[in-house]
Amino acid sequence: MCASVVGVIRVSGLSKRYGDVLAVHDLTFTVPPGRVTGFLGPNGAGKSTTLRMILGLNRPSSGTATINGRPFAHLRAGLRHVGALLDANDVHGGRSAAAHLSALARGNGLPRRRVHEVLAEVRLAGVAGRRLGGFSLGMRQRLGIATALLGDPPVLLFDEPVNGLDPEGVRWVRDLFRRLAAEGRAVLVSSHLMSEVEHTADRLVVIGRGELIAEESVAEFAARGSRAGVSVRTPAAAELAALLTRAGAAVTAEGVDALTVTGLSAPRVGELAHTHGIVLHGLATRTASLEQAFMELTADRADHRAGERR
Numbered sequence: 001m002c003a004s005v006v007g008v009i010r011v012s013g014l015s016k017r018y019g020d021v022l023a024v025h026d027l028t029f030t031v032p033p034g035r036v037t038g039f040l041g042p043n044g045a046g047k048s049t050t051l052r053m054i055l056g057l058n059r060p061s062s063g064t065a066t067i068n069g070r071p072f073a074h075l076r077a078g079l080r081h082v083g084a085l086l087d088a089n090d091v092h093g094g095r096s097a098a099a100h101l102s103a104l105a106r107g108n109g110l111p112r113r114r115v116h117e118v119l120a121e122v123r124l125a126g127v128a129g130r131r132l133g134g135f136s137l138g139m140r141q142r143l144g145i146a147t148a149l150l151g152d153p154p155v156l157l158f159d160e161p162v163n164g165l166d167p168e169g170v171r172w173v174r175d176l177f178r179r180l181a182a183e184g185r186a187v188l189v190s191s192h193l194m195s196e197v198e199h200t201a202d203r204l205v206v207i208g209r210g211e212l213i214a215e216e217s218v219a220e221f222a223a224r225g226s227r228a229g230v231s232v233r234t235p236a237a238a239e240l241a242a243l244l245t246r247a248g249a250a251v252t253a254e255g256v257d258a259l260t261v262t263g264l265s266a267p268r269v270g271e272l273a274h275t276h277g278i279v280l281h282g283l284a285t286r287t288a289s290l291e292q293a294f295m296e297l298t299a300d301r302a303d304h305r306a307g308e309r310r
């Protein structure tokens, strides 16, 4: 694989309407080179529709999506410019893995050696001659990733790539995405689960009901959660709660001997307790989990009735 490649995706004012359903609404974001960008949203948020528009498979109702400055339709030998895993099951079951990749390599003017290279990369070299009909979902995901890598492209899109992978496979795919980004590629990984991208992504694009909710670093996103604060454990919980409230903090009792405090730092809580002779059994800064922040921000935009009118 080439050592340094630079890719970028720009989505600008992108919208898609299916009859009465506004699947994607005025979406603008960038997928920069050298980073793994997590593309998150609840089911039905519009992630797949957006990816399909970036790849020229769906025509936008308005707005644009470009890959290194050009719409997908203007790129020749597409696999050299962008690689994508959309639906791992979208393969001909009667073909072998090698035959499937060879046909794509021929169609895109790619050297045949790439077939062997990508099969080795995704650890499917040992089953290259086996029919895809007998592949597990995890093996199909690996093949889909091999397909995306075939043209050694600077831009990569993966839709729910960890589906069907075992824990070792999940670790492998995370390392792979990081390496691909470190080579300068723009890597976009979509999921409806924060846990699937939080260990891989450097930055997040979060959508709900087709609209942008956030585009920022993982750390910035985590800071939005309301559960950030200080956890304190003490046998004098009521006394400390009154003291901290007087000092301007918001305090919530968590059982008989624990409090959650916002508005004061952990060192300040410790100092105040010490000054007033209150014994502490525990004191810790708590950051909001990414999952928590994600749930809070998308709660009112989750579409549990996919396909309903908006």
Ligand SMILES: Nc1ncnc2c1ncn2[C@@H]1O[C@H](COP(=O)(O)OP(=O)(O)OP(=O)(O)O)[C@@H](O)[C@H]1O
Pocket: 018, 021, 022, 023, 041, 042, 043, 044, 045, 046, 047, 048, 049, 050, 192, 303, 306, 307, 308
């Ligand atoms: N071809 C289509 N015709 C009509 N409505 C569609 C079509 N494709 C998608 N939609 C609707 O557009 C909305 C967004 O769907 P999309 O599949 O892009 O969401 P998603 O975020 O990828 O969801 P999931 O995580 O469930 O795959 C949904 O309400 C869906 O029902």
